Amino acid sequence: MVDSSFSLPLQGLFVLELASVLAGPQVGQFLAELGADVLKIEAPAGDVTRTWKTRGEDAHTSVSAYFSCANWGKQSLVLDLTTTAGRASLHELAARADIVLASYKPGDAEKLGADYATLSALNPRLIYGHITGYGGDVNRAGYDAVLQAEAGFMHLNAAGPGQPPQKMPVALIDLLTAHQLKAGLLTALYQRERTGQGTLVEVSLWDSALASLANQAASFLVTGQEPQPLGSGHPSIVPYGTVYEAADGVRLLLAVGSDRQFQQLCAVLAQPEWTADARFATNPARVAHRAELEELLRARIAEVKGQALLAELGQLAVPAGAVRTVGEALGHPSAQAMLLPATPEFAHQGLRTVAFRSPAWPTAAVLPAPPPLQSTAAAEETSG
Numbered sequence: 001m002v003d004s005s006f007s008l009p010l011q012g013l014f015v016l017e018l019a020s021v022l023a024g025p026q027v028g029q030f031l032a033e034l035g036a037d038v039l040k041i042e043a044p045a046g047d048v049t050r051t052w053k054t055r056g057e058d059a060h061t062s063v064s065a066y067f068s069c070a071n072w073g074k075q076s077l078v079l080d081l082t083t084t085a086g087r088a089s090l091h092e093l094a095a096r097a098d099i100v101l102a103s104y105k106p107g108d109a110e111k112l113g114a115d116y117a118t119l120s121a122l123n124p125r126l127i128y129g130h131i132t133g134y135g136g137d138v139n140r141a142g143y144d145a146v147l148q149a150e151a152g153f154m155h156l157n158a159a160g161p162g163q164p165p166q167k168m169p170v171a172l173i174d175l176l177t178a179h180q181l182k183a184g185l186l187t188a189l190y191q192r193e194r195t196g197q198g199t200l201v202e203v204s205l206w207d208s209a210l211a212s213l214a215n216q217a218a219s220f221l222v223t224g225q226e227p228q229p230l231g232s233g234h235p236s237i238v239p240y241g242t243v244y245e246a247a248d249g250v251r252l253l254l255a256v257g258s259d260r261q262f263q264q265l266c267a268v269l270a271q272p273e274w275t276a277d278a279r280f281a282t283n284p285a286r287v288a289h290r291a292e293l294e295e296l297l298r299a300r301i302a303e304v305k306g307q308a309l310l311a312e313l314g315q316l317a318v319p320a321g322a323v324r325t326v327g328e329a330l331g332h333p334s335a336q337a338m339l340l341p342a343t344p345e346f347a348h349q350g351l352r353t354v355a356f357r358s359p360a361w362p363t364a365a366v367l368p369a370p371p372p373l374q375s376t377a378a379a380e381e382t383s384g
Helices: 023-033 084-094 118-124 145-152 172-195 204-210 212-224 261-268 282-287 291-301 307-313 326-331 333-338 378-384
Strands: 014-017 037-042 074-078 099-102 127-132 199-204 240-245 251-253 320-322
Touching: 014 023, 023 037, 023 074, 023 099, 023 127, 023 172, 037 084, 084 118, 127 172, 127 326, 145 172, 145 204, 172 199, 172 204, 199 204, 204 212, 212 378, 240 291, 251 307, 261 282, 282 291, 291 320, 307 320, 326 333
Parallel strands: 014 037, 014 099, 037 074, 099 127, 127 199
Antiparallel strands: 240 251, 251 320
């Protein structure tokens, strides 16, 4: 059990968040969950995600569900960086900051006096994390859906060959970029401990997307052949990823990664003859005869109870799981530790961004709620 007297590992770190939307703010919340003091700097209109609301949300609140997904644990300050006074306030804050998070198109930060060269001249220990769409030499804004299209993800996410490309239902490239920036910032903090100097850490959505193509990129680089969309199937493992529906309506997915697991699956399904079939005896053979095997599995699983099948597979350590809705996943007992408690200011739970644990430090039990947008008068009073 963690000793609650331990301090959070980033306690005492002061972070200025100049970033908006998702990638940068996700990093800001991550740092806040680990104990950093995070001040979100917003233009008078506020982070645009404050206005991104689904049906059923309060039309008058400045804390939308989308905004809340990446802004727990922060304070907010409105500064108009197009004004001399706004830039002066930013520079005063940057002079004592440890980290700045920024997400500007190339050249925009310089116009606002919020670039690394300007701020690091005031504070040589400053670590400046800058997110761009396509790198510092491309004057083009980055949008997650566009990057999903351009980097091959939408093509691979189609239901099958010849089917329409489809984006992921979360801003996948933004989240992958956030993870890259976290790693870069933690590396820079480690370096600063040794040298005493801050540095610039740059990451683009484009590079982050390419780095995350993983085995799909390697398949192309090794074979020269374009990876094809397989729905939720896997290009080099079968059965892996395809969804089946059981007799009781339970939708389930198999992730059979070895011949031994396939043999156990066949035994549970009372189809031991499949393991002796040359088409299915080895994984390469199953990949070559994907369609035949999946049709057999589809028909057989439709005859059995899904919950019972999952229980038997679980006892044998054969990877399989039921397909859940988001609500079902968040309501599962094992998900409760990942939820942030509601607060008097925000009567809804939040989702943690820190998924790792260590006995050397505690987990933040509570965080301040996502901050509302200040009025102009309140902002002037705070900055003054």
